[in-house]
Amino acid sequence: MAAVEVRRAELSDLERVMEVLGDGRAALGELGIDQWQQGYPSKDVVLRDIAGGNCWVAVPEDEGVVMATACITLDGEPIYDVIDGAWQTDSTSADPSYATVHRVAVSSQGARRGLARLLFSHAEKLALDAGYRSVRVDTHAGNIRMRTLLPSLGYSQCGVVMLADPKEPTRERTAYEKVVA
Numbered sequence: 505m506a507a508v509e510v511r512r513a514e515l516s517d518l519e520r521v522m523e524v525l526g527d528g529r530a531a532l533g534e535l536g537i538d539q540w541q542q543g544y545p546s547k548d549v550v551l552r553d554i555a556g557g558n559c560w561v562a563v564p565e566d567e568g569v570v571m572a573t574a575c576i577t578l579d580g581e582p583i584y585d586v587i588d589g590a591w592q593t594d595s596t597s598a599d600p601s602y603a604t605v606h607r608v609a610v611s612s613q614g615a616r617r618g619l620a621r622l623l624f625s626h627a628e629k630l631a632l633d634a635g636y637r638s639v640r641v642d643t644h645a646g647n648i649r650m651r652t653l654l655p656s657l658g659y660s661q662c663g664v665v666m667l668a669d670p671k672e673p674t675r676e677r678t679a680y681e682k683v684v685a
Contacts, residue, residue: 506566508619510626513559513573520570521550521559528609532647538673539644545607553607560626562619571614574623575606578634582668584642584679589663592681593638602681603631605641608650624657628684637685642677654680 513521529540553559553575562572580597581604595601605627610619627639642665643650655661659680667675 506564508622509563509565510560510622511563512557513554513561513570515554517559517561517570518547518550518554521554521561521573522547524570524573524611524614525550525607525609527612531612531649532644535646535648537644537646539647542671542673544669544672549607560623562614562622564614564617564619570611571617572608572610572619572623574608574620574627576623576627576630577604577606578630578636580604581606581640583665584640587663587665587679589661589679591638591640591662591679592660592683595637601636602638602640603627603634603636605639608641620653621657624653628682631684635685638681638683640679640681642679644674645676645678651678658682 525545532539533541550559558575558577560574560576561570563570580600582597585596593601605624608620608623631639659682662679662681665677665679667677
């Protein structure tokens with residue numbers, strides 16, 4: 505595989521990031537998963553991610569085009585404060601010691617090339633660089649691809665969290681954590 509640059513998304517990447525998220529939305533729909541089928545993540549959400557420096561992209565150097573994206577934050581995630589289960593580390597959104605990964609998508613052209621793995625590896629590096637102990641992520645129970653990928657990367661299933669958005673058809677998300685420090 506050619507070298508891949510993982511970098512913060514820039515405003516000029518917005519349309520391509522939206523295309524990649526559209527591919528992710530289509531892939532979830534093909535699996536019969538209702539996640540992202542109501543227009544989320546919207547352009548406004550991605551613009552906030554970019555403005556906050558939290559939108560990351562994977563760009564294979566031989567192609568020079570964004571092929572994968574993820575939102576990686578160090579700010580804590582309020583919905584993770586309540587879990588049916590138990591996190592591996594003690595930390596709350598008020599004083600987080602974990603990075604959070606959301607909105608992971610790989611373009612149809614970039615599928616099966618290890619790009620999601622690279623983004624998770626980058627999240628782990630960001631967590632370590634910040635002195636954090638872990639990375640947390642959640643996914644729809646039906647998202648078998650993500651639920652297979654996460655354990656292969658060393659993430660442990662910790663329980664179930666609930667999305668705050670009452671418009672989401674399925675609000676329950678399976679939560680995972682990987683201790684990195």
